[in-house]
Amino acid sequence: KNSFPEDATLWGKRIVIDCANGAGYIVGPTILQELGAEVVVIGDEPNGFNINEGCGAMHPEHLAKVVLDKRADIGIALDGDADRLVMVDEKGEVIDGDKLMGVLAVHLNQEGKLKGGGMVATVMSNQGLDEYLAENGLKLLRSAVGDKHVVEMMMEHGMNFGGEQSGHIIFADYAKTGDGLTSALQALAYLVKSGKKASEAFNPYESYPQQLVNLRVEEKRPFEEIEGLDALKERVEAQGMRHLFRYSGTENKIRLLLEGRDEAALESMMEECVGFFKGALV
Structure with a gap:
C-alpha cells in the first residue's frame, strides 16, 4: 500500500479483483477498499484445492465477463501466489x-523514478515495445x-523496473520479485493520473x-548441430522478421x-520453419 502515491485516491473507481482463490484473497480487496x-x-x-481453478491470471476470461456485467472501470487478476x-x-x-509494462516504464521515467535509462523484458516481448x-x-x-533472468539483468545494469509479458512485473524499489498487488497499484496510480479510460491509457502503440x-x-538436439538452421534464420531476417527458437524446459x-x-x-515463413524443424527433429 505504501507504493501508492499519498496524494492519490481510487475514490470513484469500480474495480473487479480476481484473487484466484489464492494468497491475495484478503489483502488484495482490503487495500483497494x-x-x-x-x-x-x-x-x-x-x-x-481450488487455487487457480478456472480463475485468476490464468483464466482472465471470467474476470472480463464480470467487468462487463458490473460496468467496472478495470479488472485485476492475480495468480495463486499473487x-x-x-x-x-x-x-x-x-x-x-x-503495453502495460511500457506505459509503466514511461510513467516511472516521467516521475523521475526510473533508474538505468530503461527496463528489462524477455526475448518474448513484442518489437512494438x-x-x-x-x-x-x-x-x-x-x-x-x-x-x-529479468531480475539478474536489472541488477547487472542498475535498473529498477522490468518484467515478463505474462504478468511477472518487478518494481525493485518495492520488491525484488514479481508482486501482483504492487504492480496493480502502480498501474492504478497511472490510470488515475492519466484521467483516461483503461482501454486508452494502456494502449499506447500497435x-x-x-x-x-x-x-x-x-x-x-543442440541448435548448433542442426544443419541448415543458420540459413533458415538468414531467410527469416532477410524478410525483416524477428525470430526466437527455443526448447521448452519442461516438455x-x-x-x-x-x-x-x-x-x-509471417504465416508463410512459419510454415517453412515448421516444415524445417519437423524434418530435423520429429
Whole structure:
C-alpha cells in the first residue's frame, strides 16, 4: 500500500479483483477498499484445492465477463501466489502485458523514478515495445525467459523496473520479485493520473503481428548441430522478421516465434520453419 502515491485516491473507481482463490484473497480487496475504490471481489473462496481453478491470471476470461456485467472501470487478476498480474479494461479486453509494462516504464521515467535509462523484458516481448520505449528516450534490454533472468539483468545494469509479458512485473524499489498487488497499484496510480479510460491509457502503440507454434519433438538436439538452421534464420531476417527458437524446459517441445509487420508473410515463413524443424527433429 505504501507504493501508492499519498496524494492519490481510487475514490470513484469500480474495480473487479480476481484473487484466484489464492494468497491475495484478503489483502488484495482490503487495500483497494482502503484506497477508496468500490470493489467487486471474485476468486476469494480458497478451500485448499481450488487455487487457480478456472480463475485468476490464468483464466482472465471470467474476470472480463464480470467487468462487463458490473460496468467496472478495470479488472485485476492475480495468480495463486499473487506474483503475477493480468488486467482487463472497461471493455472486457485483456490488457497486453508488454503495453502495460511500457506505459509503466514511461510513467516511472516521467516521475523521475526510473533508474538505468530503461527496463528489462524477455526475448518474448513484442518489437512494438522496443519502438515505444525508444520514442520516449528509453532503452529495452532483453533477458532469457523467466523472472529470475529479468531480475539478474536489472541488477547487472542498475535498473529498477522490468518484467515478463505474462504478468511477472518487478518494481525493485518495492520488491525484488514479481508482486501482483504492487504492480496493480502502480498501474492504478497511472490510470488515475492519466484521467483516461483503461482501454486508452494502456494502449499506447500497435504491436507487431506474431506467430507462435509449439512443436512436439523426438529429441532436443543442440541448435548448433542442426544443419541448415543458420540459413533458415538468414531467410527469416532477410524478410525483416524477428525470430526466437527455443526448447521448452519442461516438455519435449520446441517453441517457434516469428514477428514482423506483414501477417501473410509471417504465416508463410512459419510454415517453412515448421516444415524445417519437423524434418530435423520429429
